[in-house]
Amino acid sequence: MVTRIVTGFDGWQRGHALGGLPVAVLKKFGEDRASSLAALVAYYAFVSLFPLLLAFVSILGFVLDENPSLRKDVVDTALARIPVIGTELLDDVQPLTGSGIALAIGLGGALWAGLGVTLALGRAFAEIWDTPSLEQPGGLKARARGLALLAILGATLIASTAAAALAVGGGIGPAAERGAAIAGSLAFNVVACLTVFALLTPRPRRLRDLLPGVGLAAAGVLVLQALGGWYVDHAITDASAVYGTFAVVIGLLSWFWLVSHLLLVAAEVNVVLRWHLWPRSLTGELERADRVALQRYAQATRRDPREQIAVSFGDSSHPERPD
Numbered sequence: 001m002v003t004r005i006v007t008g009f010d011g012w013q014r015g016h017a018l019g020g021l022p023v024a025v026l027k028k029f030g031e032d033r034a035s036s037l038a039a040l041v042a043y044y045a046f047v048s049l050f051p052l053l054l055a056f057v058s059i060l061g062f063v064l065d066e067n068p069s070l071r072k073d074v075v076d077t078a079l080a081r082i083p084v085i086g087t088e089l090l091d092d093v094q095p096l097t098g099s100g101i102a103l104a105i106g107l108g109g110a111l112w113a114g115l116g117v118t119l120a121l122g123r124a125f126a127e128i129w130d131t132p133s134l135e136q137p138g139g140l141k142a143r144a145r146g147l148a149l150l151a152i153l154g155a156t157l158i159a160s161t162a163a164a165a166l167a168v169g170g171g172i173g174p175a176a177e178r179g180a181a182i183a184g185s186l187a188f189n190v191v192a193c194l195t196v197f198a199l200l201t202p203r204p205r206r207l208r209d210l211l212p213g214v215g216l217a218a219a220g221v222l223v224l225q226a227l228g229g230w231y232v233d234h235a236i237t238d239a240s241a242v243y244g245t246f247a248v249v250i251g252l253l254s255w256f257w258l259v260s261h262l263l264l265v266a267a268e269v270n271v272v273l274r275w276h277l278w279p280r281s282l283t284g285e286l287e288r289a290d291r292v293a294l295q296r297y298a299q300a301t302r303r304d305p306r307e308q309i310a311v312s313f314g315d316s317s318h319p320e321r322p323d
Helices: 002-015 017-031 034-063 068-080 100-114 116-128 139-169 174-200 207-236 241-274 288-299
Strands: none
Touching: 002 017, 017 034, 017 241, 017 288, 034 068, 034 100, 034 116, 034 139, 034 241, 068 139, 100 116, 100 139, 116 139, 116 174, 116 241, 139 174, 174 207, 174 241, 207 241
16 A cells, blocks of 8 residues: 555656655755754854854944944844844843954954854755765865855845834834834845855856755745744743753754754755756656766765766666756
């Protein structure tokens, strides 16, 4: 009975893009062991959160020294985007102070530690795009891209905060104000996700190849932010001091775990669409997409530019090469 059900579903999804595309994305997600990659990204995101916040607040202290009101609004907006613990950090995050040399060393160390999440996410994207290690960016180049990513995200956050302040100051009603806040959050998520995918996705790639995943990730993060607020209201606010501490840690880790999975699923969508890796077979037969996927996995194991890998499947047919 199970075999008949699987065979029937396999035949349906191979004949309909509505079913074949999600199945292909999930199958590639499993073949790439992307869940383990997402867990690693979530770990680095959790560890890097506080050093990044420290560096962000300290840099804002220099950039917006003459505008403390805007600096406070930017910091509050940044913390509000962090579910579960964002509101609890509003009065606790203080900028680094001290001599210029000590401050520079402290900021450099905080940024270096915070770059762990960008490195982990870049390696995950390289794995998903089947990029051989010899074609992946080196340590310094990868960190330079990470610094550029953090700088762009920080500038985008400041711009979105200023735009939201102008909208609120325009005297619009509560409903319009809420709609503007949602639209602003979605716009920030689009810019943030586009920056993440554009800077961390291995080359060569085209901008239009990244847009489907950017849209999926931006909308998904907005939903997860709302769920994070719901979790705080219903699971943490009324908890005891001891339970609340565990709930905060577990909730934040769970949110990072969900976001990292969402980003990698979005990256898988981009790859499946770019190389047309659907429909995939669930019954052991080899579709064209299966052959191309297996060929790409084999090519990704190259460790030397002179190495050549040929793939065959024991029959007279051959996989179609990607464009």
